[in-house]
Each structure stands twice: as C-alpha cells, then as structure tokens.
Amino acid sequence: MKTVNVGIIGCGNISGIYFKTLPKFDIINVVGCADVDISKAESQADVYNIAKSCSVDELLSDLEVDIILNLTPPQIHTEISLKALNAGKHVYTEKPLATTIADGETIVKKAEEKGLLVGNAPDTFLGGGIQTCRKLIDDGWIGRPVAATAFMMNRGPEGWHPNPEFFYQAGAGPMFDMGPYYLTALINLIGPVRRVTGSTQISFPERTITSQEKYGSKIKVNTPTHVAGLLDFQNGAVGTIITSFDVMATQTPKIEVHGTEGSLIVPDPNTFGGPVYLRNGQSNHEWREIPLTHSYSENSRGLGVADMAYALASGRKHRANGAQALHVLEIMHGFHEASTQDQHYFVQNICDRPIPLPLGLRQGTLDD
16 A cells, blocks of 8 residues: 655644654655744654654745645634645644634635545544444443534633633634534534534633743733533434533533433543443443443544545545535634524535544554
C-alpha cells in the first residue's frame, strides 16, 4: 500500500500527540512541519526526528506532501485549510472545522470542487470505547435509541491553561471547545440531527487567570459560557446537552444513551477507551461493565488522519469527514442562534452516520 505523506502546520501544545501517534501507522509518513514561529517547528522536528521544518508557505508548496494536518488556532483554521486545498493538498483540521458556518461550507465546497478530502477532529469516536458502544447499539442491546444526555461542566480553563484568553472569545466557549467531542460521539451512536433548541448565558462577564504564567490577569468574556441544548435526531430520538465553564463541581455522567430495551453509559468522549456500562433485561437490573470489542483504547489522536490516508488508498469514504464536521459546526451555532432568536433552529447541512470500524483490526491499521 502506498505511503501517504503528511505535513503538519501548527506546532503548539496539541501537536505532540500527533507526532507520537502518526508514525504508528505504516501508511503514514510525516515529512515536515511548520509554524509561524519557526523555532517551534524546529523544536518539534528535533524531538520527533522530522526531516523538514520550515515556514507555512514552504510546506504548502512542497510537492511531496499529500495531506496537511492543520493544528493552528481555531480562528486560523479556515485560512490555512483553504490555502492547503488551493495548493492541491487534502486537509485534516483540529476541531472545530471553522468558526462560522459560512467558512465551514466554503471549505467543504472548495474540497469538492478540487476533488480533495477534508477531515476534522475529533477522532475519539473511533476509539475502542465509543466503537464498543456503537456495536452494542447496532446489535440491538438497548433496542431502539429514544433519548441521550451529554454533560461537560467545569469551572473553566483559566486555572490550568497558560494562555486561556481565547476560550472566552467568539468561536470558542465551552460548546465550541468541547461540544465537538460530545456531538460527534452522539452522531456516531444515534445519527444526524434535524433540529436544535438552546439557551445560553454569560454567567461571569470577567474571569481571573489563576494559572502560573499569567496569574491575576483579567479576561473579558465575549461568548456564552453556559450552553444548554436540545437535539431532535432524524430517527426520532431526543438528546440533551450542557456544556459549561460556570460549574464548580458535578457528578453527572458524560454521555448516556437510552433505548426501548436498555440503557448505555458511554465513556468520556475526550478519551479513546472505556469503561462502558450496560443495563437491560439481561443484566438483572444492575449495571455491568462490557469488555471493549475494539482496539485503540489508548490516546490515539491521529486516527482520523490515518483513516483519511486509508480512504485515499482504497477509495472508500473516510469517517471523520468534512460533512460530519460541518454538521457538528452548524449544530453548535444552532444552539446559540436558537437562544438569541427564541426559536428552534433547523439544521441544513446533514451528514451520514459514519460506518463503524471492523472488529479484529491489527494495531497500526484501520482496514481489514
């Protein structure tokens, strides 16, 4: 199978796990990296033995590169993705796809025009935990899904992140930061969403940084920090999601899916593993932990890039694709717009439910 060459743009905090995991796939060869701060690119190239560190424009013009992995800040995703597509490169982006629906639509349309692929994080739904849940649902262990809940609630990143200001600006906030993990998992487990409703608020108009680097600095909050949403799935199921940076502590589960015959506790969608718990008529009215049916339960960020590489080689559809990312992006905006407009938001960009991973995959592969 032909090796697919990947160039990484953006060598900040998140890049390390991609540099570590991508070489585990025989189909991928990381050939270069770039950053607006060339010293960051040079540093990561030294640490991970990457042959080429260079400017962004140099990497985009490199004829050897097949896929650009876009790890830049969200506000720059659209600019870099469009440059990559115009340079004839397939592109895979960290979440979200873009900060606006219009920009997301432009990226997907440009890729279609050029005959190129767009992929987007998160790829945690390809991990062993959520793939096990997918198999349980598909095999009928909880019957027909009728409801789901998803909760991501904490006090915000200013207590630990070195530069937390961007979390509180337009295009960020708890929904755009963490919502993609939860929504992507729900779409994989239940299917696409037709309509959403939402309520949002800014609970604290100013936040104080307590992480060491900028301790005591103030942040003006310019985006909702508590978002409560309702999801009407195309198959009739109804979901509830809350993402918040305003909650001191919680014991709510990450995700639960409830069906006509049972209920499922889904693991943290920001992870790849378990645990998975099932309760139905065969479990004697007790929750029982289900062994994982699929591999990739360790931190495997980069699975989506690898899946795109296999799709390029075989011609099949990749799972963490642009249509799904655009669907998620529109849902997140829909919660905010529904709250502002006091009405339901009907989702226009619909995606297919991605096909599950096959059982028994050898580590380092994603196809039989």
